[in-house]
């Protein structure tokens with residue numbers, strides 16, 4: 001694939017500025033490209049990147065990041081939940097850390113940038129700091145979260161939930177993949193310790209802030225021709241599993257008026273989710289049926305059972321829950337009218353999160369000092385930062401996604417675009433390190 005954007009122009013070393021101007025760090029395109037290419041090789045065969053949560057491939061990706069960071073002199077460890085954390089010490093004893101990172105797992109046949117771009121950027125900032133004469137007052141900590149994607153176990157952001165104390169060992173025993181493997185079993189199979197998940201919990205006093213660079217996974221930046229987004233709100237997400245139970249029977253022998261067709265009912269629900277989100281009362285809501293399991297799945301048998309996976313996202317928590325209630329009421333009505341059984345199960349439910357305004361101001365300052373055009377924007381996707389923000393103030397930077405695509409092999413962000421975002425990340429780290437106004441404290445959560 002051809003990278004988009006201008007040719008690489010990044011300087012290859014830290015630029016020293018005249019006295020009185022901010023110190024600048026210039027990310028290196030060659031290192032960022034090499035990291036991205038290496039991570040892309042760690043995949044199951046098939047289109048795109050398949051590196052699922054709590055697999056050997058995910059662990060191999062974490063090991064690569066750990067080795068790169070250890071080579072810089074970082075203290076590196078992997079916690080009991082599989083999160084890899086590396087620290088460059090600061091000059092002030094006991095100062096709370098400035099963190100940055102993202103995740104390295106993918107969805108099946110996903111892209112090579114979702115999560116990876118943020119890890120590569122955070123690692124590159126560590127390299128720039130290690131090779132420069134700049135000594136931060138605060139420790140700089142790179143965090144690679146485990147199991148961010150919900151594709152395998154239905155729960156997103158598992159590694160970051162565990163550090164924030166939002167998921168415990170009981171949840172890890174309860175959640176299963178489609179083969180029936182529990183998350184805890186998968187974790188044990190790669191040498192992790194789900195029973196001790198509580199030990200991975202972060203102490204808020206140990207952190208100043210956490211910054212995550214991520215691909216946008218939408219087309220707002222590309223369509224406005226901007227290289228950078230600064231996130232103000234991360235959407236919440238409610239995920240449901242709905243089971244419709246009809247009667248499986250012969251397609252030739254069963255007259256139309258005597259059928260109880262679970263798939264015909266499901267079809268109504270797929271369209272209902274779509275029209276509900278289109279309704280002007282729900283403007284800004286996204287509702288999707290992304291999974292449909294039809295049984296017995298035979299051409300000549302009326303579908304007897306259908307299981308639907310529904311995802312409702314919103315930046316407004318009240319509207320998010322109202323949409324879910326309205327959808328479930330509608331679904332129950334369809335089931336009664338069509339004479340099929342109806343049940344539902346809540347798979348996951350997270351509120352939208354407003355990220356702290358103070359950190360957003362720091363990121364805006366960094367964008368302005370580096371001369372990077374930006375816009376403040378919401379995130380439609382869930383991210384580790386929304387979990388982290390429960391214990392540590394979190395900020396997010398978006399870099400553009402070509403054609404807005406993500407979770408597909410076509411996902412693409414150019415190396416130059418990641419370099420540009422990484423330069424702002426590095427500048428934000430420097431700015432926060434020297435700012436006195438930002439004290440560690442309880443994180444804000446605007447989503448309750």
Ligand SMILES: [Zn+2]
Nearest residue numbers: 114115148214
């Ligand atoms: Zn991601």
